[in-house]
Amino acid sequence: MKITVVGTGYVGLVTGTCFAETGNDVICVDIDQSKVDRLSNGEITIYEPGLEKLFLRNLKEGRLSFTTSLADGIRDAAVIFLALPTPPGEDGSADLKYVLGVAEDIGKLLTDYKVLVDKSTVPVGTADKVKEAVRKNYAGEFDVVSNPEFLREGVAVDDFMKPDRVVIGASSERARKLMGDLYAPFVRSGNPIIYMDERSAELTKYAANSFLATKISFMNEIAQLCERMGADVDMVRLGIGSDDRIGKRFLFPGIGYGGSCFPKDVQALVHSASQVNYDFKILNAVMSVNEKQKVHLVPKIRNYFGGDLKGKHFALWGLAFKPNTDDIREAPALYIIDALLAEGATVTAFDPEAMRNVKQVLGDKIAYAQNQYDALDQADALVIATEWNEFRTPDFLKMVTRMKRKAIFDGRNLFDIKAISELGFHYESIGRAIVNSEVK
Ligand SMILES: NC(=O)c1ccc[n+]([C@@H]2O[C@H](COP(=O)([O-])OP(=O)(O)OC[C@H]3O[C@@H](n4cnc5c(N)ncnc54)[C@H](O)[C@@H]3O)[C@@H](O)[C@H]2O)c1
Numbered sequence: 001m002k003i004t005v006v007g008t009g010y011v012g013l014v015t016g017t018c019f020a021e022t023g024n025d026v027i028c029v030d031i032d033q034s035k036v037d038r039l040s041n042g043e044i045t046i047y048e049p050g051l052e053k054l055f056l057r058n059l060k061e062g063r064l065s066f067t068t069s070l071a072d073g074i075r076d077a078a079v080i081f082l083a084l085p086t087p088p089g090e091d092g093s094a095d096l097k098y099v100l101g102v103a104e105d106i107g108k109l110l111t112d113y114k115v116l117v118d119k120s121t122v123p124v125g126t127a128d129k130v131k132e133a134v135r136k137n138y139a140g141e142f143d144v145v146s147n148p149e150f151l152r153e154g155v156a157v158d159d160f161m162k163p164d165r166v167v168i169g170a171s172s173e174r175a176r177k178l179m180g181d182l183y184a185p186f187v188r189s190g191n192p193i194i195y196m197d198e199r200s201a202e203l204t205k206y207a208a209n210s211f212l213a214t215k216i217s218f219m220n221e222i223a224q225l226c227e228r229m230g231a232d233v234d235m236v237r238l239g240i241g242s243d244d245r246i247g248k249r250f251l252f253p254g255i256g257y258g259g260s261c262f263p264k265d266v267q268a269l270v271h272s273a274s275q276v277n278y279d280f281k282i283l284n285a286v287m288s289v290n291e292k293q294k295v296h297l298v299p300k301i302r303n304y305f306g307g308d309l310k311g312k313h314f315a316l317w318g319l320a321f322k323p324n325t326d327d328i329r330e331a332p333a334l335y336i337i338d339a340l341l342a343e344g345a346t347v348t349a350f351d352p353e354a355m356r357n358v359k360q361v362l363g364d365k366i367a368y369a370q371n372q373y374d375a376l377d378q379a380d381a382l383v384i385a386t387e388w389n390e391f392r393t394p395d396f397l398k399m400v401t402r403m404k405r406k407a408i409f410d411g412r413n414l415f416d417i418k419a420i421s422e423l424g425f426h427y428e429s430i431g432r433a434i435v436n437s438e439v440k
Contacts (some may be wrong), residue, residue, distance in 0.1 A: 004077040012083030018160040020058035029073035047326035047353040050157040060182035074273040092267040107137035120424035128196035145176035146198040148205030154324030169201025175274035209265040217289040223253035223431025235433025255411035256293035258321035258330040294335040316378035318349045318386025326353040350375040381407035
């Protein structure tokens with residue numbers, strides 16, 4: 001099938017590449033000329049495990065190409081995916097200007113039946129708005145489908161190739177059939193394609209992300225209780241997770257959720273609810289818990305240093321909002337850096353993939369290290385913000401030789417309390433006992 005994907009970010013590039021991988025001819029359209037040039041020249045623009053190999057193979061075999069021209073991109077396409085940004089507007093609502101702008105442009109170019117697919121995360125009613133936008137300039141036949149994307153950055157290729165489910169919101173039989181054919185190679189093991197109306201599909205995506213964000217904030221509140229009551233959140237997590245009504249996954253406490261999806265999607269659902277005079281109380285609480293949790297380590301650090309961080313130097317491991325990605329949108333690390341700098345401290349950071357993106361935002365406000373150990377030189381303490389695997393079993397003896405003080409503030413509970421206690425580190429994590437509280 002001939003397919004167009006408009007927008008070649010985290011979702012668009014994975015979508016385009018994976019559809020090419022199953023034999024489709026895919027043209028990806030982006031307004032960013034430099035991105036299109038780099039991609040056309042075989043240079044991948046995001047870090048996503050496993051993507052580069054598929055991207056290069058499909059580019060080489062001619063099934064995947066890139067252009068800035070929407071007209072060239074959609075000319076022969078049967079299906080056009082919109083994988084465009086839907087950032088939060090000032091009132092928290094999802095800003096639809098990219099999606100509706102491109103839909104209007106597509107309306108000017110259509111000459112025959114095509115299916116437009118909303119892959120972006122969009123509020124309920126957007127499929128109708130996309131239809132209206134196209135109809136401004138085109139009176140012929142077309143369909144609009146809502147096909148929300150559930151991939152997770154860091155495991156996006158696997159998620160796309162082997163989705164738990166595919167949700168297709170479409171009222172037209174013709175569009176359903178096309179979408180079913182397109183997704184058939186991805187659901188061979190029996191994972192379902194769930195067909196529904198467009199509005200339900202649109203709400204499904206927000207409901208999924210908001211539920212997951214709720215699970216995280218819930219565990220973060222349990223962790224707060226553990227810290228105050230002398231319980232260990234890891235034990236509580238195991239204790240509740242073995243109940244299969246609750247499930248083991250997504251129960252890890254930490255320094256809050258970040259990324260380009262959860263924060264904006266929760267906010268957008270609260271806003272959508274308010275539009276229909278509904279006060280979504282749980283999600284308001286989820287957001288306020290998360291705001292505090294992002295900087296939960298900061299008072300712990302301040303307290304350890306007797307209330308004054310001026311002149312203190314911190315090593316920071318992890319900048320990405322989660323491991324296995326270079327995405328730093330709404331990353332808790334950035335909030336911690338802001339707070340430390342505001343109190344007169346300095347920071348040297350290391351992240352395996354995200355430093356390039358952070359340099360673009362923070363420049364030389366912080367220093368960047370070549371590796372995790374170099375970041376520790378002369379550090380009064382180490383702060384851990386992202387659970388990259390390579391941080392899990394570091395050489396502690398090497399760490400001791402590089403650091404000024406043996407102190408670790410771990411936002412991701414990477415280390416075993418007993419082991420770290422024997423090594424003599426002052427160690428504070430989330431929802432667990434403080435180790436060696438007297439060491440300074
Ligand atoms: N990132 C994720 O993990 C994820 C997962 C599921 C759903 N989503 C949703 O998918 C959508 C896209 O997210 P993303 O993370 O891929 O965004 P992104 O910012 O990484 O990529 C968007 C791309 O669209 C391009 N673009 C902007 N305006 C354009 C235009 N007029 N024409 C052509 N290209 C244009 C940008 O240059 C950019 O390359 C959002 O709605 C997001 O909520 C994201």
